[in-house]
Amino acid sequence: METTPHKIRVDVDTSYLAEQSNPGERRYVFSYTITIRNEGTVPARLLTRHWVITDSNGKVQEVRGEGVVGEQPYLKPGQGFRYSSGAVLETPVGAMQGSYQMVTDDGAQFDAPIAAFRLAMPGLLQ
Numbered sequence: 331m332e333t334t335p336h337k338i339r340v341d342v343d344t345s346y347l348a349e350q351s352n353p354g355e356r357r358y359v360f361s362y363t364i365t366i367r368n369e370g371t372v373p374a375r376l377l378t379r380h381w382v383i384t385d386s387n388g389k390v391q392e393v394r395g396e397g398v399v400g401e402q403p404y405l406k407p408g409q410g411f412r413y414s415s416g417a418v419l420e421t422p423v424g425a426m427q428g429s430y431q432m433v434t435d436d437g438a439q440f441d442a443p444i445a446a447f448r449l450a451m452p453g454l455l456q
Contacts, residue, residue, distance in 0.1 A: 337370035338405075338432060338442030346451050347416070353451075356420040360449040363414040364398070366430070366442070368405035374432040375404045376411075377439075381428040385421040398430075422451035 343363045350359040368374060381393040396402065403411035417426060427446035433439045 335370050335372045336374065336432070336434070336438070336440045336442075337368070338374065338430065339367045339369050340430070340442060340444045341365045341367075342444070342447045344447060344449055346449075351451075353422065358419045358422050358424075358449075358451060359416060360419065360424075361414055361416045362426070362447075362449075363412060364444075365410055365412045366403065366405065367410040368407050371407055372434050373404065373406045374434050374440075376402055376430050376442075377433050378431045379428065380431070381426055381444075383417055383419070383424060383426045385419040385424040387421055389420065393428075417449060419449060422454055424449045 345361050347359040347361055351357055366376065376397060378394065378396050379398055383391040383393065399413045399415060405411060425446050425448050428444045430442040430444065431439060432442050
């Protein structure tokens with residue numbers, strides 16, 4: 331099995347927060363829990379994040395910032411980091427995708443892509 335020095339796995343769980351949402355005001359609130367795992371062979375620190383959030387009307391929000399939830403986790407090979415955050419959409423269905431910008435101990439920077447995942451109010455999609 332070939333090992334890659336820079337390999338970050340990103341898993342996502344999402345949920346719809348009905349108690350914080352107000353469909354009458356076009357406010358749909360979602361939470362997501364992300365697990366980042368370093369499956370590479372070198373340690374890496376998460377420097378910044380970049381999200382592209384799209385609702386079903388095609389409205390796009392781009393979010394860039396340092397770290398995640400106020401932290402810049404340092405992940406040795408095999409280590410993981412989990413956090414939860416949220417997004418507010420104007421439609422009951424949307425999607426998010428993006429990337430984390432990572433840096434290794436020797437200063438090499440690389441992107442860890444985050445595949446698109448769906449945010450959806452339950453019962454709308456099969």
